[in-house]
Amino acid sequence: MSTATFPEETRARLEVDAKEIIGRYPRQRSALLPLLHLVQSEEGFVSAKGIAFCADQLGLTTAEVTAVATFYTMYKRRPTGDFHVGVCTNTLCAVMGGDEIFAALKDHLGVGNDETTEDGRVSLEHIECNAACDFAPVVMVNWEFFDNQTPESAKRLVDDLRLGRDVAPTRGPDRLCTWKEASRVLAGFSDGRGAEGTQAGEPSLTGLRLARERGWTAPDPDRLPVGDDPEGGAA
Amino acid sequence: MSTGTTLTPVLSDNWDRPESFTLEGYRATGGYGALRTALGMEPDALVDLVKASGLRGRGGAGFPTGMKWGFLPKDNPNPRYLVVNADESEPGTCKDIPLLLANPHALVEGVAIASYAIRSSQAFIYVRGEVLHVIRRVRHAVEEAYAAGLLGKDVLGSGFDLDVVVHAGAGAYICGEETALLDSLEGYRGQPRLKPPFPAVAGLYASPTVVNNVESIASVPSIVANGAEWFTAMGTEKSAGFGFFSLSGHVTRPGQYEAPLGITLRELLDMAGGIRAGHRLKFWTPGGSSTPIFTDEHLDTPLDFESVGAAGSMLGTRALQIFDETTCVVRAAGRWIQFYAHESCGKCTPCREGNFWMVQVLDRIEHGEGTEADLDKLLDICDNLLGRSFCALGDGAASPVMSSIKYFRQEYIDHVERGGCPFDHAKSTVWGGTA
Structure with missing residues (x-):
């Protein structure tokens, strides 16, 4: 079993964060998922050192922590690139072009699924439904939305990421943060960017715009239709 | 047959207004008025109001929300918890995420009202981890609400205390199942529990717990503000709103x-x-x-x-x-089954093994290497899956396979007879669809 631990300075710094996380919950074990995000924010993946740290903070064995860390796909077991690119290949996105995007990126980057480019910039993975089906096909970078992609736009996107250009998600903050920074937000530490970016993409507004155009609204509570049998007998 | 139905924007009604996601923007359209009304009512009267509205769970199962609230035992000495299921992951489902991005305060206000109604002083919002900006938005809204005295100690001077924690998941579809979500929130692998006991009796930390979907809870302020009859004026007799x-x-x-x-x-x-x-x-x-x-x-x-x-x-x-018509139904069903196989938590053998084998069978049919007997094999596996797992993931996996064979049996056979897929997948893409 590994006895690997973080250097003392790192450990002292992370312990302050860990105490804050643990303090949010009525029972300390509930802090395990955020703690795993925290150690991932330090190293870019969940290492043996990270697992030992979490176990130590919560009074668990490393086996208990490992059992949890390996269950959840967002915790990576190997170093991950600065930018994790996830291409949705669940049925809807795959049919709409997600399969073509994923194939194009594998070819363009010269990596397979769950692999990282040699420069350590970009990791590629096919992902499951990310709850943005009305924006299909969808690509996520560090879990920010890049909506309505094509193979060409996705290739440009990864080129920009590798060249270090600023990239803005379709629905997200003004600028993409790194994988480690994203993990820290997931651990529950604000980066102060919650108010940045759009509030609704175009498909989110489609129904509302039509309702405005046609004057459709929910009923006026002060002028409800009267005479309806509440038991539904008249229907 | 219903005719002439029109749209009824309620939760989306402010999405085109400036800064709808901020406290100021939300208040500009009457936001948090319902919380003030609710705090002036008896908690049980709120439970009755939600029961009378006929609101049914918007997370898929459709269980009456007010009834769920009413199930909490009166004599249990443990703390009570409200847990919001914001783990939106069911393929095709994409409603809670835009709602949280544009109108997170509708949820926060709903959380405050629901917690008061069930006499809970601790709520959790479990958001799937793969939506970073949504997590920021929800936390932003919660912070604003705390700063304005809408959460925390002595909410709006009522004497009611409420703490809300926004908790990020870590990538597991199964955690959308309410008992798996509770295990995950307790810091374990997200695996469903055998029910009963239901969460109302033994939920989070084995205490009385209500687990509700985002849209269900976000609908509550509008019901408090406008009344149960307003809500039942929409929808059907048994599916109100x-x-x-x-x-x-x-x-x-x-x-x-x-x-x-x-x-x-x-x-x-x-x-x-x-x-x-x-x-x-x-x-x-x-x-x-x-x-x-x-x-x-x-x-x-x-x-x-x-x-x-x-x-x-x-x-x-x-x-x-x-x-x-450009879409191959065998490919669609096969891809969904790959998803269920990937997301099966492994606890129940029929789901873990059934999905594993269905992936192999569907793959060989799609690539023209199957036989007609494979269809019976698939239906046999579904028969061994349906109703034989702890949670609905197993049942759900049988749905695309059984229904696609029911309506498109010949298309499966075409794959077998032609020795491959008869469809040009390029035509189904966004850019390949021009006729």
């Missing part, structure tokens, strides 16, 4: 359509500009991949719990994934 209908896939204008339950796909397609130009409807899911597919036979089926059930599927999350 409004809900998001999320259209995706081969439609001209995909997106969110907030409408009374009981609207039909024909009406929704009419609003969405129809199937994309030059194509026709082939099949669709009424409520996500776990609900059996429908075809053009079901264009006029009212999308309410009862009617969809009577037609052989489930209303689910009203996630209408729409596929035109």
Whole structure:
């Protein structure tokens, strides 16, 4: 079993964060998922050192922590690139072009699924439904939305990421943060960017715009239709 | 057949207004007025109000929300918890995420009202981890609410205390199942629990717990503000109120359509500009991949719990994934089963093994290496899956396979007889669809 631990300075710094996380919950074990995000924010993946740290903070064995860390796909077991690119290949996105995007990126980057480019910039993975089906096909970078992609736009996107250009998600903050920074937000530490970016993409507004155009609204509570049998007998 | 149904924007009504996601923006349209009203009522009266509204869970199962609240035992000395399920992951489902991005305070206000109603002073919002900006937005809204005295100690001077924690998941579809979510929130692998006991009796930390979907809780302030009769003036007798209908896939204008339950796909397609130009409807899911597919036979089926059930599927999350005639149904079902196989938590053998083997069988059929006997094999596996796992993931996996064989058996056989897939997948893509 590994006895690997973080250097003392790192450990002292992370312990302050860990105490804050643990303090949010009525029972300390509930802090395990955020703690795993925290150690991932330090190293870019969940290492043996990270697992030992979490176990130590919560009074668990490393086996208990490992059992949890390996269950959840967002915790990576190997170093991950600065930018994790996830291409949705669940049925809807795959049919709409997600399969073509994923194939194009594998070819363009010269990596397979769950692999990282040699420069350590970009990791590629096919992902499951990310709850943005009305924006299909969808690509996520560090879990920010890049909506309505094509193979060409996705290739440009990864080129920009590798060249270090600023990239803005379709629905997200003004600028993409790194994988480690994203993990820290997931651990529950604000980066102060919650108010940045759009509030609704175009498909989110489609129904509302039509309702405005046609004057459709929910009923006026002060002028409800009267005479309806509440038991539904008249229907 | 319902005709002339119109849209009823409630939760989406402020999405086109400036800064709708901020406290100031939300208050500009009356936000948090319902919380003030609620705090002036007896908690039990709120439970009765939600019962009278007929609100049913918007996360897929459709269980009456007020009844769920009423199940908490009165004599249990443990703390009570409210847990919001924001783990939106069912393929096709994409309503809670835009709601949280544009209008997170509707949820926060709902959390405060619901917690007061069930006498809980600790709530959790469990958001799936893969939506970073949504997590920021929800936390931003919670912080604003704390700063304004809408959460925390002595909410609005009422003497009611409430703490709310926004908790990020870590990538597991199964955690959308309420008991798996609770295990995950307790810091374990997200595996479903055997019920009973139900969460109302032994939920989070074995204490009385209510688990509700985002849209259910976010609908509560409007019910408190406008009354149960306002809510029942929309929808059908047994499926009251409004809900998001999320259209995706081969439609001209995909997106969110907030409408009374009981609207039909024909009406929704009419609003969405129809199937994309030059194509026709082939099949669709009424409520996500776990609900059996429908075809053009079901264009006029009212999308309410009862009617969809009577037609052989489930209303689910009203996630209408729409596929035109360019789409291979074997490929679609096969890809969904790959998803279920990947996401099975492994606890129950029928789900873990059944999905593993269905992936192999569907793969060989899709690539022209199957036989007609494989269809019986698939149905046999489904028979061993359905109703034989702890949670609905197992049942859900049987849906796409059984329903696609029911409606498109010949298409499976075509793959066998032609020795491969008869479809050109390039034609189903967004850019390949021009006829």
